[in-house]
Amino acid sequence: MMCGMTGAPAAAAEPTHGQIPGDLGWNLGMVLRGYQSRFEEAVADMPEGIRGYQVLSAVVHRDPPNQQALGAHLAIDRTVLTYLLDKLVAARLVERVPAANDRRARKIVPTGQGRTVLSRYEVRVAAAEQSLLSGLATDEVAQLSGLIRRLAMEIHRAQPNSNPCEAMDHLP
C-alpha cells in the first residue's frame, strides 16, 4: 500500500501552495486510492483482479524475458508472482514456457485467449482512468499525465530496485 498520507484538506491559511509537509503524500495516496477503487471494479471479474491485469498487460506489452524481470517491473515479490502466475495459467491466460537461452528461467507468454481478454478489459480500464480524471480539463489532464510520467521515469531511473508494497501498506 501504501496508502494515503497526512492531512490534506487543511483548515485554511496558505495561499494554495506551500503546504504542510506530508500533504503531497496525502494527495498522492488519495489519488491512488481513488484510482485503485475504480481500477478494481473495472477488472473485478478477472483472476486476481488488479494484479492479474497488471501481470497480463505487462506480459503482452512488455514481453519480459523471465519472471524476475516481470516482477521487478511491477514491483511484485517473486514468491508472490509464483502463485499469481499459477492462477493466470489455470485461467488459460498465460503459459509458462522454458526460456530460450536459460533453462532456469521460464518465459511467460500470453495465450490467444489472454490477448483477447486483455483487450476487452483494457477499454474498461481506460474508461476508469478517464473517469478518475474527469474533474480536470483536457489540457490539464495532458499536463498532469505528462508530469507524472516524467517524474515516474526519473524515479524509476534513480531507483532500480524499489521495494514493492510497503508503500501501499502504509497508505492511510
Added chain:
Amino acid sequence: MMCGMTGAPAAAAEPTHGQIPGDLGWNLGMVLRGYQSRFEEAVADMPEGIRGYQVLSAVVHRDPPNQQALGAHLAIDRTVLTYLLDKLVAARLVERVPAANDRRARKIVPTGQGRTVLSRYEVRVAAAEQSLLSGLATDEVAQLSGLIRRLAMEIHRAQPNSNPCEAMDHLP
C-alpha cells in the same frame, strides 16, 4: 502499498501520450513508492515511522475531534489506530484526553514535546518532498502540486469512506 501498476516505460510507439491502459497507475505507483522510500528514511527514527508521523501531523494540523475522524482522514483502520496511538502515547508525543462534549470519545492532543518533535521532522519531510520533485522545474512543481491537489480534493469529496490500504498492498 499498493504499489506500482502495469507497464510504464513501454517499448516505443505512441506520441508520448495516449498510453497503454494502466500506465497511469504504474506511474502513480512508481511516484508513490519513490515518495514513500524517501519519506520513510526521513522519519525512520520516529515511533511507528510513517504512520506515526502522519498521525501526529494530522493531530496537530487538523485537530480531529475523535479517533474515528482521525482514522477516517488517514484511512487507517480504527483497531489499528488504537495500538498505533498506544505507541505515540508511550513516546509522550500525544495524549488521550476525554472529549469535551462527548464522553464516549477521546480527543487526541499533542504534547509540547510532540509539537517540537513534529516540527523537527517536518523540515526533513519537506526536504524529502523537494528531493522527490527535484527533477522538475519550479513552475512544473507548482503545476503538478496544484493538479494533484485538486484531483485529490475531488476524489475525497466523491468518496467519503475510502477503503484504506488495499491500494498500497496492490502496488507492483
Added chain:
DNA sequence: GACAGACTATATGTCCCGCAGATTATCTGC
C-alpha cells in the same frame, strides 16, 4: 425519567499477504 437504539473506543480472534530463508536446478567464471 427510564428505556431502546446508535455510537466511540477497545479487546479478541481470524485470515490473508508479503517477506525472509531454504531448496533445486542451472548458468558463469576460473
Added chain:
DNA sequence: GCAGATAATCTGCGGGACATATAGTCTGTC
C-alpha cells in the same frame, strides 16, 4: 570440474486488516 551466483519454487513467520464482542455513553421517545 568446481565454486559462486542466479531463477524459480516452497515453507514458515509476522504484521496488518477485518469481523465480532464488550463496556461506556449519547440521543430520542414514550
